[in-house]
Each structure stands twice: as C-alpha cells, then as structure tokens.
Amino acid sequence: MKTFRVSLNLSLTNSSALAQTQTTPEPPKRRRGTSRWLTLAAPIALLVLWFLATDVLRLFTPNQLPSPIQVLRTASEMIADGSLWRNVAASIGRVVLGFIIGAGIAVIAGTLVGLSKTVETLIDPTLQALRNVPSLAWVPFLLLWLGIDEAPKITLIAIGAFFPVYLNLVSGIRQADRKLVEVGYIFGLRGFHLVRQIILPSALPYLLAGLRIGFGQAWLFLVAAELIASTRGLGFMLIDGQNSSRPDIMLVSIITLALLGKLSDSLLRIVERRALSWTDTFQGT
Amino acid sequence: MSSSIRAERVTKRYEGTLVLNELSLDVRPGEIVSLIGPSGCGKSTLLRLLSGLETEHDGRLLIDNGEVTGPSRAAGLMFQEPRLLPWLSVRDNVRFGLPKGSANAGLVDELLNQVQLEHAAAQLPRQLSGGMAQRTALARSLAAQPQVLLLDEPFSAVDALTRMRLQELLLDIWQRTKLTMLLVTHDLDEALYLSDRVVVMSSRPATIREIVTVKLPRPRDRRDAELLRLRAHLMESLHVVHATESVNVPTGTPFGV
C-alpha cells in the first residue's frame, strides 16, 4: 500500500532529483472506538447469561453456581479487608519471579542450542521429552525435593515459562536470514559480535512471541503450584473455596486470575509492538 | 586509498561442477570494470571469492598484492538486494559499516549527504523505496572505507529511472574517491556508461571471451554514438556466447538454461 511520488526531472545529472523519491507511511490505524465496544460484547453477554441462569431462572443452586451479585459481594468484602490484595500480591510475586528465572534460563539455553548443532544434539532431545510432562505431574517431585515453601512453586512456574521461550528462541535463531549473516561477515563480525548484532535481533520477533506465551504458561503453572501446600495466593483461594464449600470464593479467584492474565498479556503486547516497530509483516485486514 | 585487483588462474568448483577455470583478470587502481555474461557463469562467484565470503579455490586472488584470505574491510561488497538490517534506522545501518570502535559520526553524516538520504536518516528500512535502500547500502559499504568496491548487480532490482540515478550516484562517488570498482551487471547500457573496460564472459566454465575498452571521457552521454556502437558489439559477442552454449549445454546441470 505504498505510493510513490517521484518528481521527474529531465536533467538526469541533477542529483537533487534523487532526494524527492519518497514513500507514504503505513496504512491508517483501525478506528479505536468500535473495536473497544466489540471487545466488551462477549464479557457483557456472559455476565448477563450468568445472572439470568442464577438469580432469574434459578437454573443452578447457590452452592453449584453462585449469582454474580454474590460473587461481587464476596469480592468487595475481600477487597475491603485486604485479603484479595494479599493473595493477588503473593501470586503476582511468584509469577514474576518464576517467569524471570524460567525465561532467563531459556534465553541462555535457546541461544546455545540455536547457535550450535553440537549443543542441540546434546540437550534438545531431553528438553523435548521433558516438555511433555504436564504441570501437575511435576508437583509431587518438586514437593519431595524442594519442600512446601516458595521453592517448589517458583520452580514449577519457571518450568512453565521455560519451554515456550526456549522453543521460540531456537526457531528464531535458526530462521535468521543467511543474507544478513553474510553482511555481518563482510563487515568483519565474528562469533559473539555476529550473534549479538545480527542473529539475536533477527530472532527478536520470535523471542517476544515466546515470552508472551511463556508468561501465560507461568500463570497456569502458578495455579497448579498453589493448589498444594500454600497459605496465600489465588490458587490457594481457589482450593480453600473448594475445601469450605465456598464456590463464590472460587469464582472470585478464577475471575481475578483471568483478568490478571489478560492484563499482563496486554502489557506484553504493548512492549512487543514497540520493540517490533521495524518489522514489515502482515497485520491482518 | 584505492587498490588493484588481481585474479590469477582462479579455479573454483561447486560440487564437482567447474565454475571458474583458470580465470585471470587485472583491475588497475581507480578503474571501473564491468563483468557481463550469461546467468550463472561465475561472475557472482568471482566477486564472492574476492570479497572473502568464499575461500575455497585454486589460484590466487589479490587486492593490492595482498592475498584474500577472508572477509575484510579492504573489499566492500554490494548485493542485488540492499540487505539492510531491518531493525536499524538508515543512519544506524550506515554506521554499521564503520570499523568497530570508531565513532565517526561525521563520516556517517557526510555519507548520508553524498547519497542524499540526510532527510531520511531516521527512517526504517521497511519505509524505504528500493532506490533509497540501495543508497543506504552503498553508504554503508563506503563507511567501511574499503580499498575496492565489488558490486553484484547492485541496481537490477529497481526501475529504470532509479537505476540511472543510482549510476549517477556511483559515478559521483567514484569522482570523489577514485575507488576501484568491479561490477557485475546484466545491463549493457549500465556497463558501458560506467566502465573503463567491459569484460564479456562465457560460462561452464567461466572464461573471459573478450574485453572491450571504453575510451570515452566521463561524464558520458548515454546517447553517444560510440556507446551505441559498442553496445551493438557487445550484443554480438553475447549472442555468440549464447549460441555456443545452447549447443554445448547438457540439460539438468545446476547452471542449466
């Protein structure tokens, strides 16, 4: 969708003519107003359905599915006495720490594997096998080896964050354009400098996608981690609600998790968009 | 600042196929020499060997009497595609060409001026037209302050008008720096407009069929009768090359028709 405006100048030796070729920038941004309402449509519809199913049509008993009003009331009580914030803070702390550790290790491992076929043959097959262990299957082992405090929880979250980041980074490095690598060679780049200046920036779109997915996984693994032997957190709230026959607390926990997950994803998307402003790719119609 | 280029009986094989067979060529300092010939006749290979991107060959390759052992700043190489780093602005792409550790902002600005991109210095490659991108690539190559400039069909991917402007630019730069240039091109007019000598090559394996000297002073008039005559001569030469090949070529070879 670029348009050319070339100002023709019959004197071919007039070098200022060169300066006048230009392009117009990218297509106009989507109208923000309508899309925002579209985003709201589904949650509002769900809420209305929920309300109808509980308070109006009484399709569910309160112990099966409490009404949104009840859940709202419980949530406001938990906000008022600070317990919701305490649990949220505990969970966010774990997610962030676990993610940083997991993603950090993944960047190192992914870089090594991506750059070296030898390293790949050494560790990739094992990692691929471990990748398929589901979150809850790790829990008993981590509890056994690391106890019941923060260590097993952070470790589990780190495991969850690790794989998407690792896999995406390896892909990103492997798809680095050979043509650009040659440019690096020509200008004297070798080894570490070649990697830092050409290969890693090339892999950045993949890495960022991996980070986003990894963060989402971190949230999922957080809940698994908090289901066992916790005293605080949104996962703890979930299981506590389960143990005390308080489905309203369970719902507050789930909704809060969903909102936090969406929020963090949106924030990462913003970071991604800024960092990848240089890419020249299909943006959707 | 500018150096000679010498190829001495250079032989190169790709997977058993002979691409260059004892090719010898001399380019004097400050000379502009074009290589023309059929596709796949080894012209690009020669440039890649001279740039040090490829190193396996028989024979000798010398720049200013120093053997080429790998990529170095002595030989700049421009490709058909601009090959700009998409995450860097125009200015940063040009700066990329500077020797490591040198922060010669002045040179970058000067080069941007020379290629007339000072107003686009902050743009990203995806915002550039083909011509602008190639100019950036040229500035980048020059930032390395090479002794020779190797160009592999540098202007073939842009439209005719832009191509002419880029040729002007190249000459402009040559006037300032008297950089030795070895240019691979399919465009006969380009070869004749720019070069001191035009080397006609045949392929399989690549050998020099004929070298045509262009004695016209620069700047040349594209409509000059002498150029037209030389053009006809080159066409004839190429026609013969082509005819010989149609007879000799077995089908299914890597560089097949």
Add this chain to the structure above:
Amino acid sequence: MSTHKITRRAFAGALIGAALLSACAAPPVPAAPAPAAPAADTAANPPAATGTKPAEVRLDYATYNPSSLVLKEFGWLEEDLAKDGVPVKWVFSAGSNKANELVSSNASDFGSTAGAAALLARTNGVPLKTVYVYSKPEWTALVVPKDSPIKAVTDLKGKKIAVTRGTDPFFFLLRSLKEAGLNQSDVEIVNLQHADGRLALERGQVDAWSGLDPHMANAELNAGATLLYRNIDFNTFGTLNAREEFLQKYPDYVQRVIAQYERARKWILENPDKTAEILAKEAKIDLAIAKKQLTERTVLDADVGTPGDKLRAALEAIVPILTSEKLVASDADPAGALAVLIEPQAAEAALK
C-alpha cells in the same frame, strides 16, 4: 490508548449493567436455601430414578469412618439392595472437605464428615442433612514432631502449622488457638490434605500439624511424634450426611443404609481385631496403628446412632467460629443452618 483499560472498562461496564438488572429482578437467593423449596438439581450425574427406587446408591468410604470400610468389605448393603435391583457404588473420601465436595457436586449420595464440617457445608449452601452419627472419635489433636521445642499451644505463635481447611482438625486447631489466646493470623496455616500434612511434619517442613487418625496414630508410632494438645470435646463426632434430594425422594433407602451402618457398628464392637486388619489394609498402615486408632480413640457404643442433642450442643460451639473466622459468606446464617441440618427421622426408624 492502552488495551488493559478496555478490560477494566469492560468489567466495570458489565458490573454496572448487572447491578442495574438486579435492581429490577427478584431479590437474590440467600446463601442457605430454605429446606422447603430446593432449587432444581442440575449437577453432574444425577441418578435416573424409576418409581421410588434410585438407579444406584453412591456412598463414600474413608479411613476416618471404620464402619464404611467394614460395610464395603462385606458387601452387606449390596446384598440388601440387590433384592430391589439397586447397585451400590463406593467413592473414596480423603477428608471431610472432600466428602462435602462429593455431595455438593452430586458425585455421591452420602458423605462422611465431622459434624463441624457438615455444618460448614450446610451454611455455605450445600444441600445435605446429617442423618446418622457413626462414631464419637477423638480423632484429632495438635501434633508436634519428636524432640520439638514446642511445649504448649502458646508456643505455636508465629509457627507453621499444617491442616486441611474445612475439616474437624481445622476447627480443632482454631478452637485450641482461641483457648490459648491466639487466632489464625498469629500462626501460618499451610493447607495440606491429611496424609500430606503428616509427611510435612515428618520432613520438618512444618512445626506442627493438626492431625487426623489414622495418620496421626501413624506419626506417633512410626515417627515418635507427640500430641501437643488433646481435647475430646473439641471433636465433633463422625456424621453420615445424605444429599437432601436423595433423602426426600428415597427416605426408605436412607433408612436401609443406616440399618447396615448399625450392623457394621455392632460387628466392629464384637470384632475389634478383624476391624483393625480391615483398616490397616485399606489405609496401608501397620496393624498397630490401626489398633491404636480404633481402640484408643474411637468410641462406638456411646453417643452414636440417631443424631440428637449431643451433636447439636457440639455444633453450637462451632457456630460463632464460622462467622468470626470468615469461613462462611458474610450474609450466611450458621445458626439457621444448624437448625435445619440434623434430620433424625431415618435413623429413628432404622434403630427402632
């Protein structure tokens, strides 16, 4: 404009919309539904009934309910119900909290819980009724590991204590703390199911554990753990609860289940050693542990059977704790729940 504002606005907009709607709609259903008009039961797997007999009867069995283990072992209930072609299904319960969940989600028609746990569930809207008391246990106490420096309940301040929330050990812990002048926030409570709590104590991952038999007896015998604090009155009986809908539809079947439970209870009194063997096998524990639980800490011949005043009195002590420790919703009514929890009719009929 950042996209997270959209989500916040979405939620806010939806909430406002819902609040407006609620102003026009009927008042919300209270947390403890009136027993006379229960809502339609649309849960996971309701048994399809033909006539007045259920398609099957589902019961839970647990290591803290020895009678259930005996029943399951000998198949007496299956025998009895086979006369009417009604099959029996057994589901394992790892604790009162799990049993409540089974009943709430309609995965079982009966749940074995501590009396306090049944009250908690009922207050929170689980439609169950206590129909039978199967034991008067002293099954919970505060446990500390061997050579622990903790000598009194007050020493627990600031310590880590493992317990399963929503079960009798949990209430025991709260009441013991209260008696010593402490409350929940003075200690760090780690939520672990009973068996995991014992492991945590033995591995030194927690300082104390509010335990439950047989795991507690296990810890004492095999790991030298000691009981820091005991109080039989803080234990609230082993109760059998029936799903309200099941009770309403098939009261005679509830009666028959209770009758078999009685049979099991009497058999246990006459065959303590054999019972210990059954318990040991099911719980995968040593015979000595099973014996300890059954002989020292389970009473099966007094204050059991029809649920009545003794149970009610024990649960009345629980009512204030439910509210003060925020175990129930702020608008819940534990006293009201207690008033409707106990349903002695079926037991009375069975024990006649």
